[in-house]
Amino acid sequence: MLDLEPIFLAVRQAAALCKQVQLARIVHSVSPQSTASSDDSVPLHTAAVPKDGVASKSGAEPVTLADYGSQAILCRAISRAFPDDAIIAEEGAAVFKELINEADQQAVAEWVGGVLETPVTVDDIVKWLDHGQGREAARTWVIDPIDGTKGFIAMRHYVIALGILEGGQVTGGVIGAPTYPTQEGGLIFHAQNGSGYAQPMAGGAARRLRVSARKTEAELLVVESVEKSHASREIMARVRERAGIGAARVQHLDSQEKYSMIAAGDADLYLRLPRMNSTRPHMIWDHAPGAALVFAAGGKVTDVDGTPLDFSLGKTLANNKGMIVSNGLIHDQVVKAAQEVLKEL
Ligand code: AMP
Ligand code: MG
Numbered sequence: 001m002l003d004l005e006p007i008f009l010a011v012r013q014a015a016a017l018c019k020q021v022q023l024a025r026i027v028h029s030v031s032p033q034s035t036a037s038s039d040d041s042v043p044l045h046t047a048a049v050p051k052d053g054v055a056s057k058s059g060a061e062p063v064t065l066a067d068y069g070s071q072a073i074l075c076r077a078i079s080r081a082f083p084d085d086a087i088i089a090e091e092g093a094a095v096f097k098e099l100i101n102e103a104d105q106q107a108v109a110e111w112v113g114g115v116l117e118t119p120v121t122v123d124d125i126v127k128w129l130d131h132g133q134g135r136e137a138a139r140t141w142v143i144d145p146i147d148g149t150k151g152f153i154a155m156r157h158y159v160i161a162l163g164i165l166e167g168g169q170v171t172g173g174v175i176g177a178p179t180y181p182t183q184e185g186g187l188i189f190h191a192q193n194g195s196g197y198a199q200p201m202a203g204g205a206a207r208r209l210r211v212s213a214r215k216t217e218a219e220l221l222v223v224e225s226v227e228k229s230h231a232s233r234e235i236m237a238r239v240r241e242r243a244g245i246g247a248a249r250v251q252h253l254d255s256q257e258k259y260s261m262i263a264a265g266d267a268d269l270y271l272r273l274p275r276m277n278s279t280r281p282h283m284i285w286d287h288a289p290g291a292a293l294v295f296a297a298g299g300k301v302t303d304v305d306g307t308p309l310d311f312s313l314g315k316t317l318a319n320n321k322g323m324i325v326s327n328g329l330i331h332d333q334v335v336k337a338a339q340e341v342l343k344e345l
Contacts, residue, residue, distance in 0.1 A: 003081070004174060004190060007162065008199075010077035011176035011188055013115045014070040014160045015201060018146060018178065020111060021066035022155070062149045068096050069108045070145035070160055072128040073115065078141055079131045087132030088315060089143040090285050096129055140165040144285035148255025150227055157254040163288030168312025173292030176201065177257050182266060189260050189293050196263050196296030209297040211327035212265040220248035220330070221267045223258040231322075232275040235341060239271065243337035245330070259290025262325050263297035269334060270325035273304060276345060281316035287323065300328045304342060306335040 071091045105122045113120035148158035157179040164172035178186035186201040196209030225231045240246050261267035291301040303320045310319040
């Protein structure tokens with residue numbers, strides 16, 4: 001069995017860095033763009049030059065210095081513990097070098113060096129950011145160093161997410177959730193060999209994950225994105241209504257914390273149904289880590305027609321339209337409702 005301790009340590013270090021960056025800089029630096037929400041036409045990964053040296057933007061998709069610091073820490077840990085593994089990660093060295101000014105590159109190296117308690121250079125960061133990319137390997141790590149960057153910038157929720165792929169299938173994952181609602185200091189979730197666990201970020205025993213057994217409208221909790229551009233609130237409301245759960249509580253939450261909540265039995269249904277005019281592909285790092293947890297906890301993760309998500313295509317889930325994630329008990333009725341509603345659009 002894979003020893004995930006080095007990854008848990010890296011997630012704790014990445015979470016510490018995220019907190020430091022957030023407190024030191026993000027709080028004072030949210031640009032007007034960073035809460036913009038209509039970003040379908042914007043190409044991915046074309047971050048704008050950071051004006052204030054803190055949070056930079058890709059026209060609409062934000063990237064912060066903490067995204068780079070977190071990814072460098074995670075990729076470094078994988079390079080040491082699993083040197084032959086491949087990595088598919090959201091950020092990359094090319095954009096870091098091109099668009100982050102020298103002072104901010106240096107700041108990232110210092111933050112990373114601070115949490116690793118060892119001197120780190122900008123060259124180290126550049127090397128770690130791209131480690132394992134473009135490789136064929138038996139095992140591939142899928143990394144979102146800060147999932148929910150918009151939430152991170154706005155001081156809402158975010159996670160640090162890693163998925164494990166083998167043979168094009170999701171076989172494991174680790175999600176650090178510093179903002180998890182039920183645990184002071186947050187939780188680290190992981191899935192391995194078909195079982196799911198949660199341990200306190202601050203240290204302590206892990207407990208097994210199990211999805212909820214709730215199925216009646218009155219007791220269900222549905223989770224959906226905060227960002228209105230990321231999914232259609234209108235279509236999702238119609239699907240809930242059609243599925244006979246129109247009165248269920250709905251909580252809006254950034255990031256794959258939503259998958260974690262389903263896996264932990266803290267929520268029952270996560271809907272992600274794109275807006276009608278959306279042309280943005282679903283990115284693998286937004287789903288593989290979370291799906292691993294839900295599978296391991298006995299839940300279901302499918303496309304809108306009930307078929308499995310296809311994680312074998314690289315960076316995007318090009319074959320998939322949307323996501324229905326549940327405790328399993330209410331899955332079929334929600335898929336049926338989604339099919340009916342989508343046909344009528
Ligand atoms: P969430 O907070 O669940 O909406 O997830 C955050 C993720 O949504 C980010 O990591 C982005 O990769 C992704 N995202 C950004 N813009 C869009 C969009 N227009 N449509 C769907 N997903 C998006
Ligand atoms: Mg993400």
